[in-house]
Amino acid sequence: MTLSFSQLSLSPSLERAVAEMGYENMTPIQAQAIPVVLQGRDVMGAAQTGTGKTAAFTLPLLQRMMKHDNTSTSPARHPVRALVLLPTRELADQVAEQVKLYAKYTNLRSTVVFGGMDMKPQTAELKKGVEVLVATPGRLLDHIEAKNCVLNQVEYVVLDEADRMLDIGFLPDLQRILSFLPKQRTTLLFSATFSTEIKRLANSYLQDPVTIEVARSNATASTVEQHFYRVEDDDKRGVLKQILRERGLKQAFVFVNSKLGCARLARSLEREGLNTTALHGDKSQDERLKALEAFKSGAVDLLVCTDVAARGLDIKDVPAVFNFDIPFNAEDYVHRIGRTGRAGASGLAVSFVSGRDTRLMGDLEKLLGKKLELEALELEADKRPAGHFNDGQRAWQQPETAREERDIRESRGSRGSRPEREARAPSSRPVRAPRAPADPLFDKPYEPSLAAEATPSWEAAQKPASRLSPNIKTRKKVPALFKSAPVAPVTPVTDNS
Template sequence: MTFESLGLAPALLRALSEQNYNTPTPIQAEAIPLALAGHDLLGGAQTGTGKTAAFGLPLLHRLATTQGHGNGPRKPRVLILAPTRELALQVSDSLRSYAKYLRINVHAIFGGAGMGPQLDALRRGVDVLVATPGRLIDHLERGSAKLDAVEVLVMDEADRMLDMGFLPAIKRILGRLPASRQTLLFSATFEAQIKQLALEFMRNPQQVQIAANNIVADAISHRVHPVDGGRKRDLLIQILAARPNDQVIVFGRTKHGCNRLSEQLEEAGLKSVAIHGNKSQAQRQKALRDFKANKARVLVATDVAARGLDIPSLPLVINFDLPMVAEDYVHRIGRTGRNGASGEALSLVSPDEAGLLRQIQRILKDDIEMVSVAGFEPTRPLRMGSDAPGARRPGPGGNRGNNAPRKPAHRPHGKPAPRHAHAGPKQHRGGGNGGGGAQQGQRRDRNAG
């Protein structure tokens, strides 16, 4: 299948061709025809599968081939809701690139940025409005955003929005939209709240499920390096020094910890930037620009960056700290192994984090290869518990352990994922609670991460 065979507008095909997009990914091949036909759609796909184009191309085709209604400044004909400012920026940037040869105005509004430029853009007129829920509520209360002309609503990463407590805000926004709209909802998982939202606000939605819940891309290899917590920094520096040409995202648990780790990497001669919720929007965007431009090798981030960042060809993600919620492991490592490329996920795990590792292995439904690095063996073993995957006793292979590596299942194009050499020497469900309303959503929008 090609994009041409989907019947998209020639201007869209021209922009896609310039970006070397020729063959739709599975989610695009299934979702685009349904969306073009006007169906409401539930799209299930992990991050990195091309879902932005799966909903973006049909809505841009619609805008390019049909006329809007009314006179005066253009009101949004498409509304896209996203959980974080990073994802809102990424989606708006992608849509602008697809709409390069169309006269379509795409604008993103989100918390943590000044209201003035957003007010000016809305006054001038916007065709596609990408928004985080809290900031959109701000504009609705001011009267600066009008949603009565919206023809298509997209809820991107709906599960994440519910996790962040945006359900009351989302319901308020949905109440302002025309009932006759088309609704496209994309989510990595379809849990009870997502299904209830679909039943309440969608009309006979078609469903496309590309990957089962919480299944990680087969092209990603996983490895754990057991190490005492106090020696993680030195091990990380050694791993990074052994791979001088690779860009890396390193995930930490706290804002202060990420700042300190970034400073320590700089002291070790490794150009690093940090991104987290205490950074201003300008600081966060500058850090991302520097990282994407290869001015910094290492991006140290809290989970605010686990979704919504699109870093082309990122070969490696390192968990300096394991996430407190096992599902966040999936979203973190989704930054690598994207669009059919291979990737690696390394986790530096202290004995105190064994319980967290056990939860992650349960989600993966498989063992993670465990490799002790010479000179960094922990002073006490990781006690996984007898009920955990990977809880087998060490075999005769010494410090390598007997944990089987994740098997490289078939990749989307039918090729097995390559295995890589080891790095280094030797190897709350937070949905709406019915209280707090939009204010709660706004606070989380502004301070996410």
């Protein structure tokens, strides 16, 4: 049974914001999680990417905090009451944007803090007072140590993409942050999988949680059309462009396994005339945000990215996802193709499989529980010139020009006194490289030299050797201008005493 947001009895300000965003019916994770959170229970939820997790925890938290809604300008009246922790900067920025949209008709304040940006603007926002704080663990600890925020009145904590936070190594930071919070609070944990580490984390910090699992971690959306093409590495770019052209795709994600490969592929596609940008871990925060905005606005057609950089990106209506490289981790395949075919829309997922991907494909088949058939795709002939070649008689030429001149030479050579050339195939004619002009100096036979001259001309032309060092300059003789006066002799003084 499909539930609508009108059945939740939300406050008029929240209902108005939800209606403006065009949401009517709840997704499965929202239908199960929102009523539980409204009751104040802890939740441990698992749902695939793009199922509406953000609204599943944002709307009930805002509804419960409406009792603190006030118009006061005093920062003391706006302490942090809800803390949302996320693993990446991009995801934190997107969740913060969603929170602002849902709370736009309330007086509840919100802000976001993450690394890679100047702390001063973030500090200014925190000093004003905010009820909802969205943050990455590292930057939040920076503000806590700088005493820019106080968390002693936090009532709700959300750990979103918790499995990714553990993979990145945020567990020590999470433990420190949670130690600053009140013991009595509501904790919500969302993860793509319920691994052993996630269950251990939930047992440590959640109190009698309600477990919600909408879809298995290896489930893929049924609205996504999946294709696996056998393509060698050198042909992947050509096949990518061909599929984009044949399908008439306007935008797409292109996933690669390394930051270096991401940057190289983006540059190569850009040189070939495709509006492309790269998104990987070596990009600065400003560059990442600009790339995302360009893709959302349609200024960029292809977003080439790595798994870490793209984890949690919430970009709607992406028609296709290309796995330029088969992911090393089979579960990343599910996360990748989960970015298309959302909200019931159709999507396309294309994977390029080379000869070295046998083991990775085996892991993927085990995860998905089915045999994956590889399709053959005929690559269109390249319409560009095949290159240059040397015909052995001229400098490097374009193929067509060289072929025409060769035909003319062959037709001329078939006339006259050598009719046997007509029977000889052109391909059988030996091709000789052009010979360099003869040099008489080297072709001249050896001749013995005449008797040596007494003094060779080259030796006679030399200046006579000097015995003085070249660093010693001779003093020039200067004529005397004045005659020196005679000096009187000095008479010695004797002691007569």
